Amino acid sequence: MEIYETESEIGKRKSWLLSLIVIVLVGIGVLVVLQVAALAVAPYLFNISIEEIMGLMTGDYSPANGRMAMFFVQGIGSGIGFWVAAYVIIRFIDKANLHWNIQMQRFTAKGAGLILLITLGGMLFNGLLVYWNSQLILPEFMSGVELWMKEMEAQLMELTLYLTDFQSIPELLMGVLVIGVLAGIGEEVFFRGLIQPKMHLYTGNGHAGVWLTAFIFSAIHFQFYGFLPRLFLGGMFGYLYYYSGSLTYPILAHIANNTITVIMVYASNQGMIDFDMESTDTVYYPAALGGLLVLMVGIFYFKKTNKPYGELEQGV
Secondary structure, eight states: OOOOBOOOGGGSGGGHHHHHHHHHHHHHHHHHHHHHHHHHHHHHHHTOOHHHHHHHTTTOOOOTTHHHHHHHHHIIIIIIHHHHHHHHIIIIISOOBOOHHHHHHTOOHHHHHHHHHHHHHHHHHHHHHHHHHHTOOOOGGGHHHHHHHHHHHHHHHHHHHHHTOOOSHHHHHHHIIIIIIIHHHHHIIIIIIIIHHHHHHHHSOHHHHHHHHHHHHHHTTTOGGGHHHHHHHHHHHHHHHHHHSOTHHHHHHHHHHHHHHHHHHHHHHTTSSOOOTTOOSOOOHHHHHHHHHHHHHHHHHHHHHSOOOOSSOOOO
Protein backbone atom coordinates (compact mmCIF):
# COMPACT_ATOMS: atom_id res chain seq x y z
CA MET A 1 0.00 0.00 0.00
CA GLU A 2 1.11 3.58 -0.64
CA ILE A 3 2.83 5.39 2.20
CA TYR A 4 1.40 8.85 2.88
CA GLU A 5 1.02 9.77 6.54
CA THR A 6 -0.46 13.17 7.37
CA GLU A 7 -2.49 14.78 10.15
CA SER A 8 -3.04 18.04 8.25
CA GLU A 9 -6.68 19.09 7.85
CA ILE A 10 -6.22 19.67 4.12
CA GLY A 11 -4.91 16.15 3.78
CA LYS A 12 -8.05 14.54 5.18
CA ARG A 13 -10.83 12.98 3.13
CA LYS A 14 -13.37 15.72 3.92
CA SER A 15 -11.06 18.34 2.34
CA TRP A 16 -10.66 16.48 -0.97
CA LEU A 17 -11.89 19.30 -3.21
CA LEU A 18 -9.73 21.98 -1.56
CA SER A 19 -6.75 19.63 -1.66
CA LEU A 20 -7.16 18.96 -5.39
CA ILE A 21 -7.53 22.67 -6.14
CA VAL A 22 -4.33 23.39 -4.21
CA ILE A 23 -2.49 20.62 -6.09
CA VAL A 24 -3.57 22.06 -9.45
CA LEU A 25 -2.66 25.65 -8.53
CA VAL A 26 0.69 24.79 -6.93
CA GLY A 27 1.54 22.33 -9.69
CA ILE A 28 0.84 24.78 -12.50
CA GLY A 29 2.54 27.60 -10.62
CA VAL A 30 5.75 25.67 -10.00
CA LEU A 31 5.92 24.33 -13.56
CA VAL A 32 5.42 27.82 -15.04
CA VAL A 33 7.99 29.47 -12.75
CA LEU A 34 10.65 26.84 -13.44
CA GLN A 35 9.98 26.83 -17.17
CA VAL A 36 10.31 30.63 -17.31
CA ALA A 37 13.54 30.39 -15.29
CA ALA A 38 14.89 27.74 -17.67
CA LEU A 39 13.97 29.88 -20.68
CA ALA A 40 15.81 32.82 -19.13
CA VAL A 41 18.99 30.79 -18.51
CA ALA A 42 19.04 28.67 -21.70
CA PRO A 43 20.26 31.46 -24.06
CA TYR A 44 23.42 31.92 -21.97
CA LEU A 45 24.15 28.20 -21.77
CA PHE A 46 23.48 27.24 -25.39
CA ASN A 47 24.12 30.44 -27.35
CA ILE A 48 20.54 30.61 -28.58
CA SER A 49 17.94 33.37 -28.33
CA ILE A 50 14.57 33.03 -26.59
CA GLU A 51 12.94 33.76 -29.94
CA GLU A 52 14.74 30.77 -31.46
CA ILE A 53 13.68 28.56 -28.54
CA MET A 54 10.06 29.63 -28.98
CA GLY A 55 10.43 28.99 -32.69
CA LEU A 56 11.45 25.41 -31.95
CA MET A 57 8.05 24.88 -30.36
CA THR A 58 6.34 25.98 -33.56
CA GLY A 59 8.40 23.90 -35.94
CA ASP A 60 11.53 25.95 -36.73
CA TYR A 61 14.31 23.47 -36.00
CA SER A 62 17.16 25.40 -37.62
CA PRO A 63 19.08 26.65 -34.49
CA ALA A 64 22.32 24.71 -34.02
CA ASN A 65 21.93 24.10 -30.29
CA GLY A 66 18.15 23.88 -30.37
CA ARG A 67 17.90 20.24 -29.28
CA MET A 68 20.08 20.69 -26.20
CA ALA A 69 18.28 23.92 -25.26
CA MET A 70 14.88 22.23 -25.55
CA PHE A 71 16.03 19.33 -23.40
CA PHE A 72 17.29 21.79 -20.79
CA VAL A 73 13.96 23.66 -20.68
CA GLN A 74 12.00 20.42 -20.60
CA GLY A 75 14.19 18.90 -17.89
CA ILE A 76 13.94 21.92 -15.59
CA GLY A 77 10.35 22.87 -16.40
CA SER A 78 8.80 19.40 -16.32
CA GLY A 79 11.07 16.74 -14.82
CA ILE A 80 12.39 18.78 -11.92
CA GLY A 81 9.18 20.85 -11.93
CA PHE A 82 6.95 17.90 -11.00
CA TRP A 83 9.34 16.89 -8.22
CA VAL A 84 9.46 20.42 -6.76
CA ALA A 85 5.67 20.78 -6.96
CA ALA A 86 5.20 17.47 -5.14
CA TYR A 87 7.78 18.44 -2.51
CA VAL A 88 6.10 21.78 -1.80
CA ILE A 89 2.67 20.19 -1.40
CA ILE A 90 3.83 17.18 0.62
CA ARG A 91 6.26 19.06 2.87
CA PHE A 92 4.62 22.45 3.44
CA ILE A 93 0.89 22.03 2.74
CA ASP A 94 -0.04 18.46 3.68
CA LYS A 95 2.90 18.19 6.10
CA ALA A 96 2.98 14.54 5.11
CA ASN A 97 5.59 11.86 5.69
CA LEU A 98 6.36 9.36 2.94
CA HIS A 99 8.76 7.48 5.24
CA TRP A 100 11.51 7.29 2.63
CA ASN A 101 13.61 5.21 5.01
CA ILE A 102 11.00 2.46 4.89
CA GLN A 103 10.50 2.85 1.15
CA MET A 104 14.23 2.45 0.55
CA GLN A 105 14.41 -0.57 2.87
CA ARG A 106 11.71 -2.29 0.80
CA PHE A 107 13.83 -2.02 -2.37
CA THR A 108 15.72 -5.24 -3.16
CA ALA A 109 17.86 -6.47 -6.04
CA LYS A 110 15.37 -9.27 -6.63
CA GLY A 111 12.55 -6.75 -6.82
CA ALA A 112 14.55 -4.60 -9.23
CA GLY A 113 15.09 -7.58 -11.51
CA LEU A 114 11.36 -8.29 -11.49
CA ILE A 115 10.66 -4.65 -12.31
CA LEU A 116 12.85 -4.79 -15.41
CA LEU A 117 11.10 -7.99 -16.54
CA ILE A 118 7.67 -6.44 -15.92
CA THR A 119 8.69 -3.29 -17.80
CA LEU A 120 9.86 -5.24 -20.84
CA GLY A 121 6.63 -7.24 -20.86
CA GLY A 122 4.63 -4.05 -20.53
CA MET A 123 6.48 -2.42 -23.43
CA LEU A 124 5.76 -5.38 -25.71
CA PHE A 125 2.06 -5.43 -24.78
CA ASN A 126 1.85 -1.66 -25.07
CA GLY A 127 2.58 -1.98 -28.79
CA LEU A 128 -0.89 -3.50 -29.16
CA LEU A 129 -2.48 -0.63 -27.22
CA VAL A 130 -0.63 1.90 -29.39
CA TYR A 131 -2.11 0.20 -32.45
CA TRP A 132 -5.66 0.12 -31.04
CA ASN A 133 -5.45 3.75 -29.93
CA SER A 134 -4.24 4.80 -33.40
CA GLN A 135 -7.40 3.30 -34.92
CA LEU A 136 -9.64 5.66 -32.94
CA ILE A 137 -12.40 7.11 -35.11
CA LEU A 138 -14.83 9.61 -33.63
CA PRO A 139 -18.48 9.95 -34.75
CA GLU A 140 -19.16 12.14 -37.78
CA PHE A 141 -20.57 15.00 -35.70
CA MET A 142 -17.17 15.18 -33.92
CA SER A 143 -15.12 15.33 -37.12
CA GLY A 144 -13.88 18.81 -36.28
CA VAL A 145 -12.61 17.64 -32.90
CA GLU A 146 -10.98 14.61 -34.53
CA LEU A 147 -9.20 16.81 -37.07
CA TRP A 148 -7.92 19.08 -34.27
CA MET A 149 -6.71 16.04 -32.30
CA LYS A 150 -4.84 14.67 -35.32
CA GLU A 151 -3.22 18.04 -36.07
CA MET A 152 -2.05 18.39 -32.46
CA GLU A 153 -0.77 14.81 -32.49
CA ALA A 154 1.16 15.46 -35.70
CA GLN A 155 2.79 18.58 -34.21
CA LEU A 156 3.78 16.71 -31.04
CA MET A 157 5.16 13.80 -33.07
CA GLU A 158 7.19 16.21 -35.22
CA LEU A 159 8.70 17.77 -32.10
CA THR A 160 9.36 14.33 -30.58
CA LEU A 161 11.12 13.15 -33.73
CA TYR A 162 13.28 16.29 -33.69
CA LEU A 163 14.21 15.87 -30.03
CA THR A 164 15.12 12.20 -30.48
CA ASP A 165 17.12 12.69 -33.68
CA PHE A 166 20.33 12.56 -31.66
CA GLN A 167 23.36 13.80 -33.59
CA SER A 168 25.97 13.03 -30.92
CA ILE A 169 26.59 11.01 -27.77
CA PRO A 170 26.17 14.12 -25.55
CA GLU A 171 22.73 14.68 -27.07
CA LEU A 172 21.84 11.02 -26.44
CA LEU A 173 22.98 11.29 -22.82
CA MET A 174 20.98 14.49 -22.39
CA GLY A 175 17.95 12.69 -23.82
CA VAL A 176 18.38 9.81 -21.38
CA LEU A 177 18.79 12.25 -18.48
CA VAL A 178 15.72 14.34 -19.32
CA ILE A 179 13.32 11.82 -20.88
CA GLY A 180 14.43 8.87 -18.78
CA VAL A 181 15.76 9.91 -15.39
CA LEU A 182 14.23 13.32 -14.63
CA ALA A 183 10.82 12.47 -16.08
CA GLY A 184 10.83 9.11 -14.31
CA ILE A 185 11.61 10.57 -10.91
CA GLY A 186 9.56 13.77 -11.16
CA GLU A 187 6.39 12.26 -12.59
CA GLU A 188 6.40 9.28 -10.25
CA VAL A 189 6.88 11.37 -7.12
CA PHE A 190 4.07 13.70 -8.23
CA PHE A 191 1.53 11.21 -9.60
CA ARG A 192 2.20 8.01 -7.67
CA GLY A 193 3.75 9.55 -4.55
CA LEU A 194 1.27 12.42 -4.11
CA ILE A 195 -1.85 11.95 -6.24
CA GLN A 196 -2.36 8.18 -5.96
CA PRO A 197 -2.55 7.90 -2.15
CA LYS A 198 -4.95 10.84 -2.13
CA MET A 199 -7.20 9.18 -4.70
CA HIS A 200 -7.02 5.99 -2.65
CA LEU A 201 -8.08 7.93 0.42
CA TYR A 202 -10.86 9.87 -1.31
CA THR A 203 -12.42 6.81 -2.97
CA GLY A 204 -11.69 4.32 -0.21
CA ASN A 205 -10.47 1.87 -2.86
CA GLY A 206 -6.86 1.20 -3.79
CA HIS A 207 -7.66 0.04 -7.33
CA ALA A 208 -9.76 3.13 -7.99
CA GLY A 209 -6.87 5.23 -6.72
CA VAL A 210 -4.48 3.54 -9.15
CA TRP A 211 -6.69 4.01 -12.22
CA LEU A 212 -7.91 7.52 -11.44
CA THR A 213 -4.29 8.58 -11.07
CA ALA A 214 -3.38 6.76 -14.28
CA PHE A 215 -6.19 8.62 -16.07
CA ILE A 216 -4.93 11.99 -14.84
CA PHE A 217 -1.35 11.01 -15.70
CA SER A 218 -2.34 10.15 -19.27
CA ALA A 219 -4.70 13.09 -19.80
CA ILE A 220 -2.17 15.70 -18.65
CA HIS A 221 0.16 14.78 -21.54
CA PHE A 222 -2.46 16.00 -24.06
CA GLN A 223 -1.66 13.25 -26.57
CA PHE A 224 -5.04 11.85 -27.53
CA TYR A 225 -3.72 9.10 -29.78
CA GLY A 226 -1.37 7.99 -27.03
CA PHE A 227 -3.96 8.10 -24.27
CA LEU A 228 -4.63 4.35 -23.95
CA PRO A 229 -0.97 3.17 -23.85
CA ARG A 230 -0.08 5.91 -21.36
CA LEU A 231 -3.13 5.01 -19.26
CA PHE A 232 -1.87 1.43 -19.18
CA LEU A 233 1.63 2.54 -18.15
CA GLY A 234 0.19 4.71 -15.41
CA GLY A 235 -1.79 1.75 -14.12
CA MET A 236 1.26 -0.50 -14.23
CA PHE A 237 3.39 2.03 -12.34
CA GLY A 238 0.54 2.54 -9.87
CA TYR A 239 0.27 -1.14 -8.98
CA LEU A 240 4.01 -1.40 -8.49
CA TYR A 241 3.65 1.20 -5.73
CA TYR A 242 0.36 -0.16 -4.39
CA TYR A 243 1.69 -3.70 -4.05
CA SER A 244 5.12 -2.81 -2.67
CA GLY A 245 4.79 0.35 -0.60
CA SER A 246 7.95 1.69 -2.22
CA LEU A 247 8.10 4.45 -4.83
CA THR A 248 11.54 3.20 -5.85
CA TYR A 249 9.92 0.48 -7.97
CA PRO A 250 7.65 2.62 -10.17
CA ILE A 251 10.47 5.16 -10.48
CA LEU A 252 12.80 2.42 -11.72
CA ALA A 253 10.13 1.08 -14.11
CA HIS A 254 9.41 4.56 -15.51
CA ILE A 255 13.10 5.31 -16.02
CA ALA A 256 13.65 1.91 -17.66
CA ASN A 257 10.65 2.28 -19.99
CA ASN A 258 11.66 5.74 -21.20
CA THR A 259 15.38 5.04 -21.39
CA ILE A 260 14.96 1.82 -23.37
CA THR A 261 12.74 3.69 -25.83
CA VAL A 262 15.30 6.50 -26.22
CA ILE A 263 18.13 4.03 -26.81
CA MET A 264 16.04 2.09 -29.35
CA VAL A 265 15.34 5.30 -31.27
CA TYR A 266 19.05 6.13 -31.27
CA ALA A 267 20.00 2.60 -32.39
CA SER A 268 17.40 2.81 -35.17
CA ASN A 269 18.74 6.17 -36.35
CA GLN A 270 22.22 4.61 -36.47
CA GLY A 271 20.92 1.70 -38.56
CA MET A 272 21.60 -0.87 -35.86
CA ILE A 273 17.98 -2.02 -35.44
CA ASP A 274 14.69 -1.63 -37.28
CA PHE A 275 12.46 0.53 -35.09
CA ASP A 276 10.00 3.17 -36.31
CA MET A 277 8.48 5.31 -33.56
CA GLU A 278 5.93 6.74 -36.02
CA SER A 279 4.61 3.38 -37.19
CA THR A 280 1.18 2.46 -35.78
CA ASP A 281 -0.14 0.61 -38.83
CA THR A 282 0.66 -2.92 -37.71
CA VAL A 283 1.17 -4.91 -34.55
CA TYR A 284 2.97 -8.21 -33.95
CA TYR A 285 0.39 -10.10 -31.89
CA PRO A 286 2.66 -12.93 -30.65
CA ALA A 287 5.07 -10.37 -29.15
CA ALA A 288 2.18 -8.36 -27.62
CA LEU A 289 0.52 -11.44 -26.11
CA GLY A 290 3.87 -12.80 -24.94
CA GLY A 291 4.55 -9.45 -23.29
CA LEU A 292 1.15 -9.57 -21.58
CA LEU A 293 1.93 -13.04 -20.21
CA VAL A 294 5.33 -11.90 -18.91
CA LEU A 295 3.69 -8.82 -17.40
CA MET A 296 0.93 -10.77 -15.63
CA VAL A 297 3.29 -13.41 -14.24
CA GLY A 298 5.74 -10.71 -13.16
CA ILE A 299 3.07 -8.63 -11.41
CA PHE A 300 1.66 -11.74 -9.70
CA TYR A 301 5.07 -12.75 -8.37
CA PHE A 302 5.92 -9.16 -7.46
CA LYS A 303 2.73 -8.87 -5.41
CA LYS A 304 3.37 -12.22 -3.75
CA THR A 305 6.90 -11.27 -2.68
CA ASN A 306 5.99 -7.81 -1.36
CA LYS A 307 3.90 -7.54 1.78
CA PRO A 308 1.69 -4.41 1.83
CA TYR A 309 2.80 -1.61 4.09
CA GLY A 310 -0.24 -1.07 6.33
CA GLU A 311 1.15 -0.36 9.78
CA LEU A 312 0.60 3.42 9.54
CA GLU A 313 -2.72 5.17 9.18
CA GLN A 314 -2.80 6.44 5.61
CA GLY A 315 -3.82 10.11 5.59
CA VAL A 316 -6.46 9.94 8.31
